[in-house]
Amino acid sequence: MPLQVPGDAKIPARLRDLPTWLISRNYTRSNALLSDGFTTTGNGLRPYHYRLMTSLKDAGPVGQAELGRLSGIDRSDVANMLAELERRGLVSRVTDPDNRRRNIVTITGTGEEQLAALDAIIEEVQQQVVAPLTVRERQQLVRLLHKLLSEGPTGD
C-alpha cells in the first residue's frame, strides 16, 4: 500500500506543472488507492489479474497473445499471470485444435465470482480517485485522458 505523494506542499516550480510530473504523481496516487483496495480484500489478486480477467470476460475465450493486446500486458507477463490464475482455478487453458500454437483461455465460474468481487472494489476505488473533482470535471478528465491516448500511440 504505497503512498508517497507529497501533499503538494512546496514542489519545485519547475516540476509543478509538467504534464509528465502530474501524470506520474497521479499514477502513484491512483495506484496507492487501487493497491489498498486490492489488499483489504486480500485474496491476493492484483491489478494485472483484474485486467486479464475483465478482458477475458469481455472478449470471451481468446488466445494469450490477443489477451495481452487487449489488456496492455506483455506476452511474458500474460503467461506468468495466467499460470497463477489457472492454479487458482480462475481461468482454464486448452490448446486450440485448429492452431495448436495457441492456448485458448476461458474464465471459469469461480473466476467470474472473483471478478465480480473485484469489480465492486474497482468501482469503489474509482470513486475515491476522482473524489476531488466535480461530476463535470470527472467527465472532462476522462475525455482528455482518452484523447491523449487516441492520436497514434506516441503522439509523434
Next chain:
Amino acid sequence: MPLQVPGDAKIPARLRDLPTWLISRNYTRSNALLSDGFTTTGNGLRPYHYRLMTSLKDAGPVGQAELGRLSGIDRSDVANMLAELERRGLVSRVTDPDNRRRNIVTITGTGEEQLAALDAIIEEVQQQVVAPLTVRERQQLVRLLHKLLSEGPTGD
C-alpha cells in the same frame, strides 16, 4: 524505451473509461516518451536524477530528507541516487555542522550544466506528451490533475 500502450483498439468496455486505467495507460505512454528522451541523449541520467537535481536547484542546499519530500522520492532511494550523482560530481554532500545527522546537498557547476541539458529534453517531451490536445485542453488537463492531487493526499 518502453511502449506497450495499445492504440486503444478494442479495449474491454469495463476498462476503457476507468480513471485508474486511463491514468495508468497515460503514465505508461508518458514514461515511454520521457524514457526515450532521456536515453537518446544517453548521459545515463534518469527521471529520478532529474527530479532530485531540479528540486535541489529550486530549493537550494537542503538535507536529504527534505529533498526527498520535495521530489516525491523515498528516503532510501534518495540516498542511493545521491550517491550516484555525487560519484559523477553533479552534487556534493557535506555534514551539517549545526546538525550532524544531516547531509547538506548542493548542486555543483557540472550538475547545473547537466540539469540545463535535461531541462531542454524535459521541455521537448512535454510537447510530445500533450501534442494530441489543444492549448486550452492542455490547461484543463493540468488543472484537473493538480486538483486530483491537492485535496488531501488520498482523497479520503
Next chain:
DNA sequence: CGCATCTCAGGAATACTGAGATCA
C-alpha cells in the same frame, strides 16, 4: 523459409519496508 504463439530467464526503474547507526 518467414512468421506467430507460448514459455522461461532475467533485467531495469519505481515505490516501498525494516532495521540499524547516529545524533539533536
Next chain:
DNA sequence: CTGATCTCAGTAGTCCTGAGATGC
C-alpha cells in the same frame, strides 16, 4: 527516551528484452 536523519538490504509490481520450442 523520543524522534529525526542517513544508510543498507531487500521486496513487490510493472514493463520490457532475448531466446528457445513449437506449429502455421
